[in-house]
Amino acid sequence: MIRSRPWRALLAFGLPFLWLALVITWELTCPLATDDALAVRIPLCGAFLAAVVSLCATVRLGPLRELKQAREVARATQQALLRPLPARLEGLAVAAGQLSASPGATVGGDLYEAVSTVHGVRIVIGDVRGHGLPAIGAVAAVLGSFREAAHDECELGGVMRRLERALERHLRERSRAEHPAAGGADPENPLAEEFVTVLLIEISAAGELRAVNCGHPWPYRLHGSAVPLSVADPLPPLGPFPLPATIPLQNCGRLLPGEALVLHTDGAADARDSRGRFFPLEEVLATAALHTPVSPVEVIDRVHRSLLRHTGGRLSDDVALLVLRNDRSRVPVQPGAVQAVRARR
Structure with a gap:
């Protein structure tokens, strides 16, 4: 206050x-x-x-x-939670943007981050159920845990498990604060209706894509068209159910040079117009993919403009977008190396 x-x-x-x-x-x-x-x-x-x-x-x-x-x-709170992402990260062009469903609001329940680690570039995007201060607390818990676990854990499954534990601690503390009659004891089912959808993506130096998905929409790969990165069923969101003993890792091929990856929250796909029709996100992204090379900033701008036009400026949920384009290229073979190979033959 x-x-x-x-x-x-x-x-x-x-x-x-x-x-x-x-x-x-x-x-x-x-x-x-x-x-x-x-x-x-x-x-x-x-x-x-x-x-x-x-x-x-x-x-x-x-x-x-x-x-x-x-x-x-x-x-200032938003910048501390959702720090501005660098325009380039380990050979990847990066852009992110948000639209808020609440007029004048700057902080919501969407979260995203991208960091460079020894394991590759690791990205998280998620959506906390609800809005306001409770959602901000959950966003802070998940992002704070990711920024450490992304560097510490060798496997994406380990990162996701760290996020689960951070969210559980946050929900227990909130429940104790909201129910002081419990005498400080841990509640049996702390805020059972609270959950967070989380998608973790890892892009290796060779462009290999690996993912762990807990209830979040799959991203789109842009290269002349828009194709979902995977059609596998995700795990349940974090919160209501514990993670399985073995967390499945999705191998999603490679992100080739020039290709882009579009991560989004469900506020984009679930937005409706006055007649109840869903926003055609895949079609808008497919149109954006026709312009090569794909510009991450222009993709976000195109989606935002189309989304506001579709809904008449009345969004029912926050929307977060994160776009990464692979600007890495193979190192050309040096002439001397070619001559050496021919000499061996």
Whole structure:
């Protein structure tokens, strides 16, 4: 909660009232107040009007200042949670963008991150059920765990298990805070309706794609067309059910040079127009894929514009997009190496 300093509030409200009291005292006690001359009446009316305007401005601008400060805090919170991604990451062109379903909101329940590790570039995208402060807490728990586990864990399954444990701790702490009658004991089913869909992607130096999916929409591969990266059934979202003893890893082929990968939350695919028709995300991405090379920034801009046009600017859920294009290329064989090979033959 943002609070103004007491002396500033006293000054802001006290000065207009003091000025108004002086004007009233003048009108009641000063002999000139009874003078009908315009040279006296005009300054008196001006002073009274200035006092009223100052008072109204103070009453109006005070909440506006606090609202501006609140938005600045929210913007700083968003940048701390969803840090701006680098434009390039280990030979990959990267872009990300969000649309909020709440007017003026800057932080929602969507999350994404991409980091370079010794295991390759690792990406997470997810969607927390709900909005507001509870969703922000879950986003912070999952992202904070991912930023450490992505570097520490050799396998994506290990990363996902770390995210599960972080979410479980967060839900237990929230449940204890919201149900103090339990005496600080762990509840039997802490916030059983809370869940997070999470997709983990790993892109190796050779462009090999591996994924672990817990209830999240599969991304699209763009290269002249838009094709889902996989059609395998994902695991359940994190929260309601524990992860299996063995977490299945999906091998999704290679991301070739020039190809792009589009990760998204379900707010894009589930958006509807006034007639109840779903947003044609795959068609929009297929159109974007016709322009080569695919620009990650332009893909996000095209989807956002098409989505707002489809829904009439009334989104029912937050939308997050993350696009990566493989700009890596094979190192050309040096002429000397070719001659050496021929000499051996």
